[in-house]
Amino acid sequence: MTNDTAVKKWGIYAHIPYCVKKCTYCDFSSAAVRNDTRVEMADYAAALRAEILREVPPLRTRWGDAATVYIGGGTPTALPPAFLTDILENLRKTAGNPIECTVEANPGTVDEAYLTQIKAAGANRLSLGVQSFDDRLLRAIGRIHTAEEARAAFHAARAAGFTNVSLDLMYGLPTQTLGDLKRSVEEALALAPEHISVYGLIVEEGTPMAAAEAAGKLALPSEDAAEEMYDWLTEALPACGYHRYEISNFARPGFESRHNLGYWRNVPYLGVGAAAHGYVDGVRWRNEADTRAYIRGIREGCSVRTPEDAVRTRENAMEEYAFLALRTAEGIDAVDFARTFDAALEDIYGAVIEKYIIEGLLCRTSTHIALTPAGMKVGNEIFAAFLH
Template sequence: MTNEKRAWGVYVHIPYCVKKCAYCDFVSASMGTETVREQEQYAAALRAEIRHAAPPLFTRWGSAATAYFGGGTPTALPAHLLTGIISALREAAGIPEEMTVEANPGTVDEAYFRQLRAAGANRISLGVQSFDDALLRRIGRIHTAAEARAAFRAARAADFTNISLDLMYGLPGQTLVDVRESVCAALALAPEHISVYGLTVEEGTPFAAAEAAGRLELPTEETAEEMYDYLVAELPARGYLRYEISNFARPGYESRHNLGYWRSVPYLGVGAGAHGYIDNVRWENERDAAAYIRRVTAGEDVRRAEDGARTQTAAMEEYAFLALRTAAGIDEADFRRAWGTPFEAVYGAALPPLVARGLLRRADGFTALTPRGMKFGNEVFAEFLLY
């Protein structure tokens, strides 16, 4: 262990939602009348975990560079609980240069945002998904398009100068016209960052049950492809550069925290169901919020799924998959520094066919997906498996 300064991040998981969306398989649960007391206990447990786990990393590497509050819905917590967690993080991990809080438009107002800003948050990620009220109801969102616009303006009024909007495509009953209208509505607000996600029907969700029963009317593959093609052409044309498969930003407003994931930067995960990655070891915390609270209160370790130090082969595969998600791609010199072997020596045989098919480009010491490669990324990733 050294005291050399190194970039690292903190991910904080808040597993509460006002209502769980029909497509969501994240660690989260809808709130009931009994949840208020549990939220207080959960916030106390989170503060305790942060105060235990973050100081050794602060001593080792200095202040965390980034922090990200995700969920669930972080803003489902009362503001004083969320800002208390932020304060504990700043005390234990230092003051991150970028601190993002995910927010549901149906849970926030200007007063809430002002409290977050005063506590040290400087980036907001609004889960809008669509500006079509009928679609929002269909997927289980609690907000309307008008409330999404109001939430964005409230964040601006509270002095947030870095705001991201999430949009989705491929939703049940959604058309290309719907996607175009939502993009136009998002662009009219002029956010700094836009994320776009295609719907994936995850096992165990209401959408999966509806699909199994033949009641989920999804767009055809052709229509979903048209939506994708429109998004990846329109957003860059409007000044939002694509820096990762699903993420677009004005220059200088890329999510530093998420870039850390894709560049294999270490991060501490705290909270129920949070994942972390330190010293080539990945883990997942206890997923059940009540059990998480009990274990933290009892002074027990909440990391329930450490995979141990992985083989170099598995680590190289993961490094390649994550880096290829970014527009920059794999830095071949960094690959050699990380693994002690030339990139060509590991993947040389796989590269020429992918370049010939127009899926990869190689230049200036980087190997990256082409626009076509981003569209068919799974085909490329399969060729980066090491058997």
């Protein structure tokens, strides 16, 4: 469990709940920019600044400088640059100089001038939500950018001084073929980013895409076709120098996302902003999701947090530790598990581990238990087996 003496690093996640346009597949806590949103954006930036000033210094006093900062959304770069640079500067002043400071960006919202400003304000890693280099597919999922704008955004990032850039890609999109995916990956590789994330499309309840599927108007690839895309990706990217360090993430050596690895390794992190999640002192919470209610709560000096677990037991903590660690290629560190819970991993999960080793879905080293490549394809099934 987390305590003051055990913490060697911590992170901060800041949520920006605005987008230029909501994508058809998205169920994240975000909303499209309206005519009256700029005033709300100013109020939101002020509230976020106030929450940062209230919450970050006490943790820095306890644990030292934050190791990582991640600004996600939504689309952080839907904010005017003055607002985003103010948030970045306040994070740097209060949290120290994090080793890694990531900003998510939509290629249709940035240019060299914008990126130069956020780089100067402290961002040193950029995550570009490209999704595809096929304009037909981009239109089908409601993205606001084109393939050419994605390429331009990447080159703008390089010109602005970013030496750590990640590209997001998706597979299993409506009407997408393996050939379509291969062409997008080839385009991505030609840019030579440091990191590539690949996500299979999930049609989430309540989204426009789910409504289209219910109406019989969504031509998704078959399960076999989507699996073929997955298999090709997990072979092609490592062959091109991007090692798979987490189920959906590939990186050149040394460019793994430190912040996201912190999630899987049970590292505490402060969540600030509307709908942000946090995890400090073994407690997980979610901030108020309604943007205006969040602004009002911060203005009034109130807590905007709701704990996610009414009662958190030692058993819950062990389960969470295990299935989060299994998302990484490294897997569960048996030594750290024993140190954290004063119990041997095999004593708690020995039967489950043996079952999946026999089935070829888990493997054991001298220090870790990890998913095999076959296990990563059915990760959710194995995660569930670690829940008592």
